[in-house]
Amino acid sequence: MKLILLGAPGAGKGTQAEILCRELSIPTISTGNILRAAIKNGTPTGLKAKSYMDAGQLVPDDVIIGIVTERLAEDDCKNGYILDGVPRTIAQAAALEKAGITFDDVISIEISDETIMERMSGRRVCESCGASYHMVAVPPKQEGVCDKCGGKLVQRKDDAPETVTTLLEVSHRETEPLKDFYAQRGLLKSVENQPSVEETSRAILHALGR
Ligand code: AMP
Secondary structure, X not given: OEEEEEEOOOOOHHHHHHXXXXXXXXXXXXXXXXXXXXXXXXXXXXXXXXHHHHOOOOOOHHHHHHHHHHHHOOHHHOOOEEEEOOOOOHHHHHHHHHOOOOOOXXXXXXXXXXXXXXXXOOEEEEOOOOOEEXXXXXXXXXXXXXXXXXXXXXXXXXXXXXXXXXXXXXXXXXXXXXXXXXXXXXXXXXXXXXXXXXHHHHHHHHHOOO
């Protein structure tokens, strides 16, 4: 199964992608996680991406397309994949299509800006493995420590309120048009955000006919 998860920043794409990854036994490709790892490792891609990410702006399309096509060519993607956070612009979607990369379903998680603003303030990510948590909704077993790798949990720079406002503006302007793009191709399935992570997962799996 080849999936795209669409949704505003803070819609819960990362959390849902992790769950779907387990349920469907296919890898998640998160451009955000790949970019954060590149920054941590000081690679040329990381250096290029950092200033955009810190400001809540999108990293240029050519950088993103390079990352994704390279990653999707790896062996573990043969039986399917979940794209989390990509494509984020019509140009990226068109470039993936042109590269012959196909999808079976595109899930759009629908959520209000107000709920996102409330939510982002509690988000924490592991600085070692990139796993995401929420102080209220998805707390780690031990405060500040990643359940998976024991790494330190930190607030991302792009989760600061003023950055979140920018992220939402960018998402409405650049990413929302993707819903029409994929609806025209008969692939779009909209799923309303639910009060709990589990309920949203069930709604997504239901939309996928599982
Ligand atoms: P995320 O973890 O998906 O919220 O991504 C964090 C940041 O990485 C975004 O705010 C962008 O600056 C950058 N980024 C991640 N994926 C993309 C993408 N597909 N296109 C452009 N920028 C991206």
